Amino acid sequence: MFEARFETGETLIKIVDAMKELVEDCNIDCSTTGMSMQAMDQSHVSLVALMLQKEFFGSFRCDRSISLGLNLLSFSKILKCASKEDAITLKAEDGGDVLTLMFESKDGSRVSEFEMKLMDIDSEHLGIPETEYKAVVTMPSGEFQRIVRDLGIIGDTVGIGCEKDGVRFSVTGDLGSGNVVLKQNTSADKPDLATLIELEEPVELSFALRYLSLFTKATGLSPQASLSMSPEVPLVVEYKIDDETASYLRYYLAPKVDEDEDAAE
């Protein structure tokens, strides 16, 4: 038996909206520690990892580990039937083939229940160990979204260069070129608006803006987004869903490598 209650259903809706354009079908793994999900986009260029610790939920029960195979688009459609303030409870029987969604309005006057068919999904699970990154930039998530949107007008590949005092996003395209520099900025009274750079060594990498733009669908989940980078490994963009319980939504993106540059080395 699995049962998990989101006190603010809006969070679940936002999570699903932040994943559904990248991933069609996925397995949500439920265990005694919480709910997690990992899936790649069709081209295997990016990966989404969700972790919701059991403490994050209003109530959580999972007797035996189960995988819920979901089509995210259908899931999102059903979630649209909930109001923002509703509490949402997910339920599934061991070995069952449906997921039950229960929406309860805040005052308890309205309760709706939906059942969604589960699917058998043959997913490829990648092992991602915890890594120390050479550069970690934490910035307002809205700022990141804006940079990605603005630079997307100019070109399709963004160079992200991280140095001690700032991070530079640069792009070149048919129209011309552009760049945005964010400086370290620690405003104590408004921590949500701070930009922090933790740097071990300068890093410069290139990424496809198309994917970053899909990542920023998660902007509503967290006031801050963090970008972790090391040379020649995938970028990690993390949105903390709940800081206290270490629940997060993370996106990984494989870098682009200039092949001609390779040859010159």
Add this chain to the structure above:
Amino acid sequence: MGIKNLMKLIQASAPAAVKEITLKELLGRKVAIDASMTIYSFLVAVRSSSDGAPSANLTNEAGEVTSHLQGIFSRTIRLMEHGVRPVYVFDGKPPTLKSGELAKRKEAKEKAKIDLEAAQARIAAAGEDDAEAAKEAVAEAEKLAKRTVHMQGSHQEEAKHLLRLMGVPVVEAPCEAEAQCAALAKAGVVWAAATEDMDTLCFGTPRLLRRLTFSEARKLPVWEISLPKLLADLGLSMDQFVDVCILCGCDYLEPLKGIGPVKALERVRKHGDLAAVIEALREEGKVPVPEGYPIDEALRLFHEADITDPETLRGDIKWTAPDEAGLVEYLVDQKGFNADRVRNAIERLKKARAKGGQKRMDSFFTMGAKAKAAPAAKKGAAKPKSAAAKPARRTSASVKAGAAAAAAAAAAAASSAGTASPVAAEPSGAVVAAPSTGPASPAATPAEGPAGRSAPEAAATPAPVFFAASRPKPAASKRSSEDMDSAETSKAKRAK
């Protein structure tokens, strides 16, 4: 052409080995394409039709056929726009054992030619008076015309010239192209072999892609056939699988009367190998086995195919910028292509090339066991998913990669996966203190990605998981942390 009814057998007995995929999923993948097969299919399929007359191959003003060039040019660009990196492999001399099959094909062509002439005569005779009869004759003539399509050496040479101008690598096989494609895939030089010819599986390609160069308009998904999965599902060893294929009837050997794929599979399962099956058949006497039925010869052709060592080709397989002026000169001036279309296509080709730089997630993170095998991931723990690693295989792959660091990682891999094997560290001579504690060992550097690639079966085997966390030897780990493919390409460029 290939193994008779093998695809039907696979779909019936091992359906899980066939996966329908989209071109999108092949982003960044290197694929060896059987050029002869592809050119032939273009000669058959790329035709213009005008009202009433049977459709004909595209030609330039001088009457030279250009269907194959049109096909290669547009489909190659389409593949590259999806990020696929094609390598075209051309046939060399056919093996002598194939002569029977080839003679038969020639005979069929001759017959089709005679029938075609008859049909054309009927079209003329029917004239305008009998529209119905004329229509029928045209349809028949068209069918027959496709059968008379004959690929000439010049078609192959023209295709090679075009591909070289496009900056797409061309490999000339000493003998059969599908054997060379399979060897390239087996060695990890490319990710998969792409052909309609099911022989390629017998030659040991870990992955076979079918319908890759089909027209988009046909809306047929690409089939990815996995050899390890196929063998596992059929419950056969590789040798036994080849035996079954020979019994089904291949290009080299006529099938026996009364033995189809199902019987062939049954028999090999029952008797163990081909020689035993033949012996049993002779004893039973129900199925006539001709004297001197050359099974050994056929076996040898599959097991010891005449190929160029894939490792020597690794350096030559690279994608370069297209020769724009050369393409325009060749296609427009010599072959009569529309100049605007060619220029547009070149622009698309240039854009597609830029896509090649995008790395895939699985060149950094290794595929673990299926999600269900492990409880939900704990935060941040690097978890070997299974202890069923194959230390020996991995080691050989790492040593090939030539980096001591890689061998160290392999050793660490083995130890953290709980299968600590001293063999792992030895071949490279590196002294490694493989940490036997926690799985997230700092010495565990990259090697995994490329190692998984070079050992094709490794992808199907649950493997422990690594990630380029720290890099004790920057130079070495840099090479191995990247996709093996690009590392090799860059090496080749350096050498040049």
